[in-house]
Amino acid sequence: MKNFKLLTILLPLYLVINCATPIVLKQNIKSKSKNLEIELLKLTDGPDSFASGGANFYPKSSDERLVHATLSFKNLKNTDHEIVFGKIALEPTYITILDDKGKETKKLNSPAFVRHFEVSVWNDVKEDTTGNNFATGKTENSITLKPNETATRTLIYFLPKAKSPEKLIFLDENSVVISLK
Numbered sequence: 144m145k146n147f148k149l150l151t152i153l154l155p156l157y158l159v160i161n162c163a164t165p166i167v168l169k170q171n172i173k174s175k176s177k178n179l180e181i182e183l184l185k186l187t188d189g190p191d192s193f194a195s196g197g198a199n200f201y202p203k204s205s206d207e208r209l210v211h212a213t214l215s216f217k218n219l220k221n222t223d224h225e226i227v228f229g230k231i232a233l234e235p236t237y238i239t240i241l242d243d244k245g246k247e248t249k250k251l252n253s254p255a256f257v258r259h260f261e262v263s264v265w266n267d268v269k270e271d272t273t274g275n276n277f278a279t280g281k282t283e284n285s286i287t288l289k290p291n292e293t294a295t296r297t298l299i300y301f302l303p304k305a306k307s308p309e310k311l312i313f314l315d316e317n318s319v320v321i322s323l324k
Contacts, residue, residue, distance in 0.1 A: 165189040165211065168308065169323050176319045178224055180217040183321055184295070186308065187211045193256055193299060200256070208304050212254075212311060213297045218288035226294075227285040229253045230314040233300040251314075254298035257283050 165187035172183040191209045192201045202208060210233060218224045232251040242248050286294055302308060313319040 168210075172321055172323075174319055174321050175219075176313070178218070178220050179226070179313075179319075180219055181313065181319065181321065182215040183311065183323075184213040184215055185211075186213075186323060193258070195256065202301060206303055206305070207301050209255075210300045210302045210308055211258075211297050212300065213295065214311075215293060215295045216286075216288060217293045218290055221290050223287050223289055225285050225287045227315055228257050228296070228298060229284060231298060232312045232314065233298075233302065233308055234310045234312060235306055235308075252300055252302065254300055256299040258297040258299065259283075 166189060167185060167187050169186040170184060174181045174183075188208060188210060190211075192199050193209070194200070212233065214231075216226055230253075232253055234252065283296075286296070288294055300308075308323045310323055311321040313321075
């Protein structure tokens with residue numbers, strides 16, 4: 144009977160811990176271009192929510208999830224260098240659209256949100272108080288790094304649950320690709 148009581152106390156705690164913990168897909172992958180040193184510190188499947196402007200955001204469909212890519216950027220140039228987050232795509236793309244000529248093209252999967260810090264395991268919807276706020280429309284779309292300056296950001300992407308992330312593509316860095324397979 145004692146073991147049963149202990150099990151009834153520990154089992155819910157175990158489930159909460161495992162449900163709240165994002166799954167690490169990849170980590171510590173380095174890449175270098177002539178302008179940037181890029182390190183994928185961590186790529187996680189989840190958590191499937193984030194907070195901005197006092198509201199919580201979740202995938203609109205149960206078929207989608209959030210993938211968090213925590214990246215460190217170091218400017219290798221002797222001048223300032225701008226990094227545009229909308230040009231860092233997570234592949235595979237998953238939306239097909241028609242271009243001006245009616246030809247099918249795939250839409251890039253750009254980040255939906257940029258965090259200044261990683262989401263915590265225990266509070267996956269913690270507010271990003273350093274500046275990004277959907278409610279006011281004040282969101283960080285890019286950063287400018289001084290020579291040898293380093294910055295870390297977590298980019299959050301929507302991705303169908305049926306697909307696994309394969310690569311990150313930096314379109315403004317001569318198409319630098321970080322393979323996630």
